[in-house]
Amino acid sequence: MSVFKDNILKGKVALITGGATGIGKQIAYTLGKHGASVCIASRKQERLQKTCEELQAKGIQCSWFSCDIREPEQVEDVIKQIIKRHKGLDIVINNAAGNFPAAIANTSYKGFKTITDIDLLGTYNVTRAAFDAWLKDNGGHIVNISAPFQNLGVSYQAHVAAAKAGVDSLTRSAAVEFGPHGIRVNAVCPGATADTEGLERFATVSEELSTSSACPLGYLGQKSDIANAVLFLVSDAASYINGQIFSVDGGSGIDMLKLGPIS
Numbered sequence: 001m002s003v004f005k006d007n008i009l010k011g012k013v014a015l016i017t018g019g020a021t022g023i024g025k026q027i028a029y030t031l032g033k034h035g036a037s038v039c040i041a042s043r044k045q046e047r048l049q050k051t052c053e054e055l056q057a058k059g060i061q062c063s064w065f066s067c068d069i070r071e072p073e074q075v076e077d078v079i080k081q082i083i084k085r086h087k088g089l090d091i092v093i094n095n096a097a098g099n100f101p102a103a104i105a106n107t108s109y110k111g112f113k114t115i116t117d118i119d120l121l122g123t124y125n126v127t128r129a130a131f132d133a134w135l136k137d138n139g140g141h142i143v144n145i146s147a148p149f150q151n152l153g154v155s156y157q158a159h160v161a162a163a164k165a166g167v168d169s170l171t172r173s174a175a176v177e178f179g180p181h182g183i184r185v186n187a188v189c190p191g192a193t194a195d196t197e198g199l200e201r202f203a204t205v206s207e208e209l210s211t212s213s214a215c216p217l218g219y220l221g222q223k224s225d226i227a228n229a230v231l232f233l234v235s236d237a238a239s240y241i242n243g244q245i246f247s248v249d250g251g252s253g254i255d256m257l258k259l260g261p262i263s
């Protein structure tokens with residue numbers, strides 16, 4: 001649960017891409033627990049159905065939609081279905097992303113393109129379809145889930161960093177263009193987050209990353225830390241926050257020497 005009242009999103013409809021697993025699932029849970037009807041979308045029907053049933057069992061209104069965010073027609077179709085079923089769409093969380101650790105020299109041309117297609121173009125496709133079909137006339141909120149390393153030189157993640165730098169840029173441009181429509185657009189950059197597929201994959205190239213000593217707060221980020229930041233951004237408490245890229249990493253991103261807690 002969060003410090004917010006249970007019903008702050010009552011009557012709101014939220015789409016969470018990649019909402020069947022990991023951080024996306026936690027965001028769906030958190031927004032749902034605060035009253036939103038949540039719509040989760042991703043490629044794998046089985047996972048969607050399972051998560052949907054799990055959330056429904058916890059009293060959350062949830063529906064699932066299968067699509068590949070790389071395909072604009074599929075995305076448009078899902079957005080249309082959501083608007084038809086729920087009579088609107090208030091919140092869009094662009095969370096779906098692909099990732100694998102690989103050095104530039106070991107990443108194929110197709111591998112690089114696959115990640116930019118999912119992370120950057122996928123975010124654009126969903127943002128564009130939601131804006132055109134509903135948000136531009138009704139206002140709303142968009143939160144893009146970005147990454148912690150796109151402004152640094154990061155090894156094994158050139159493909160993801162390039163895509164997420166694009167996501168940050170798109171966040172700012174959309175905030176400026178969509179602001180007059182009553183839409184706020186922001187981004188959250190999770191640091192190393194416990195119990196996620198992303199961290200599991202990274203543990204194979206960086207042991208340090210998966211330990212709490214990498215963070216000044218002394219513990220690894222939890223999925224709920226990220227979901228609560230998203231909840232704040234789509235709430236009225238953030239009514240004047242627009243076009244911002246927020247690190248939610250316990251201070252890891254600014255800790256250059258990473259010496260661990262100093263006593």
Ligand code: COA
Pocket residue numbers: 097098099100101102106107108109110111112114118197198201
């Ligand atoms: N290392 C190097 N290249 C890789 C790779 C890896 N671990 N995983 C995928 N690729 C390359 C493939 O080799 C392929 O290129 P090629 O045909 O030239 O060899 C290209 O990426 C596309 O891979 P494919 O598996 O066919 O694409 P896909 O669209 O089905 O799925 C991912 C790609 C990245 C989404 C998939 O690997 C995945 O599910 N990743 C997990 C998602 C994740 O980690 N999410 C958390 C985000 S932090």
